[in-house]
Amino acid sequence: MLQDRFVPPGNAFTRRVTVRFSHCDPAGIVYFPHYFDIFNGLIEDWYEQELGYNYADLIMGSHYGFPFVHIECDFKIPSRMGDIINLTLLVDRVGRSSLGIAIVCHLDGLERLRARMVTAMMSLETRKPVPLPPALREKIEAYRLRTTSG
Amino acid sequence: MLQDRFVPPGNAFTRRVTVRFSHCDPAGIVYFPHYFDIFNGLIEDWYEQELGYNYADLIMGSHYGFPFVHIECDFKIPSRMGDIINLTLLVDRVGRSSLGIAIVCHLDGLERLRARMVTAMMSLETRKPVPLPPALREKIEAYRLRTTSG
């Protein structure tokens, strides 16, 4: 199988995650739903550490939710306990109330898996989509631009 | 939003799952990685109850694994604690060593989410794909035929 090389754009938000015992299944590799939980944590950290938003406040304080409307993921190379994997978050698309994110898991320059996730901002009270607040949208758009190669 | 109606084919493998407190997040809806864990359980039950294979034996005894190579999922209607959702498993495609499965979550004739998942049978020893054993393939193909409408 041809392997996919991946080098994250210089300014991309990347975090290292140690694969734990608890992530792994009896076959010794990461049980796949854990990846999605790890991705959700990465998105939280990106809001806080890259965009400067307090994720807990957005949800508990402002009563916004960010449910996923679409997810797809290609699993290419399994990860095992003790692996220290890198996760890079890229923005695919900023819509009116939706946000398309790519998360690439990589190690030693090889892609291990790649997910594309679309989330929609919604009010937890009306349960309807709400437009992304302009300040937030601007920050996300700026992030997208500075992490788009070429 | 136009809602998607869903009526499972008569012979399709369908199981009811109660949405538990532990499935739900602070917004009161199912935290999405739990769906994938629920799907994995449905697939195990399908192997055992529909195809007549002991899933634990396949993995621990015969040292086969069924890692996912691709997953996609559309989330349409959120589910809340106490909802009793229906999950129907359909077979999209039977490959040489791979299997394409669709799982539809539905309630009251409406699709709540739909996942497409591709799994590959592999040897846990060589970590390489292995062809589906003929007897297993035959059972899966027969299931596919009897659950394909039209």
Added chain:
Amino acid sequence: MLQDRFVPPGNAFTRRVTVRFSHCDPAGIVYFPHYFDIFNGLIEDWYEQELGYNYADLIMGSHYGFPFVHIECDFKIPSRMGDIINLTLLVDRVGRSSLGIAIVCHLDGLERLRARMVTAMMSLETRKPVPLPPALREKIEAYRLRTTSG
């Protein structure tokens, strides 16, 4: 090691749980936090199926919570993928707002683990303990009496 025999009292609430692939760790046995999640599910089922209370309504409708204040657990025999374990719920003690529960996991007459858990009923609004409603307390007390041997 001397093994502990266990026969549940005749009227005790017992449910069978299949140990799934996803419950197990790289050592092939149940990863212990999953037991606590399984116990929480058992308690939900007990409220609904034995006491006749809708657990989701109690929490989402009446804004009560049942946080644990104390848990202890002895792990005696590990369980593996495919094991169909039995879980029996017993009531140790009914307090003013607290409830002491024992959960015994057993198979073939042998105790595999035993947990004691104390939960307190509280208002999600005031975040203070509230007395168990008399009707609920009565049902729990009746359950305790009919499942106490001797």
Added chain:
Amino acid sequence: MLQDRFVPPGNAFTRRVTVRFSHCDPAGIVYFPHYFDIFNGLIEDWYEQELGYNYADLIMGSHYGFPFVHIECDFKIPSRMGDIINLTLLVDRVGRSSLGIAIVCHLDGLERLRARMVTAMMSLETRKPVPLPPALREKIEAYRLRTTSG
């Protein structure tokens, strides 16, 4: 309720953990089984970062397991999304093949919960307890001594 103050011994292994959205339940507080998963991660980090052992190698390489034989936990103050809690690991007792650990979760000098956990070292092949290797035991004992106040 009288609150328990806690100041960790100077040399104690302490890590900060951000309470995530995914840790929390519909009541907005940490769903308790997640604490045990977090504790397990803390113990892994302690082996690696404090004792200098590669936890993955111990388990996957040397085929040792560290199953818990006893756990108890008092939950005192709930934690919510966004809280940055501190977790301190203390050693209660070093036995022949068993290890008694205390984990204290604290914030702003107040104990939020305290767990006592007993783990036993065992061979994954024979499934029998094995004595702690002398070098490991020595390091644990030294840690215990330098973190025991008084």
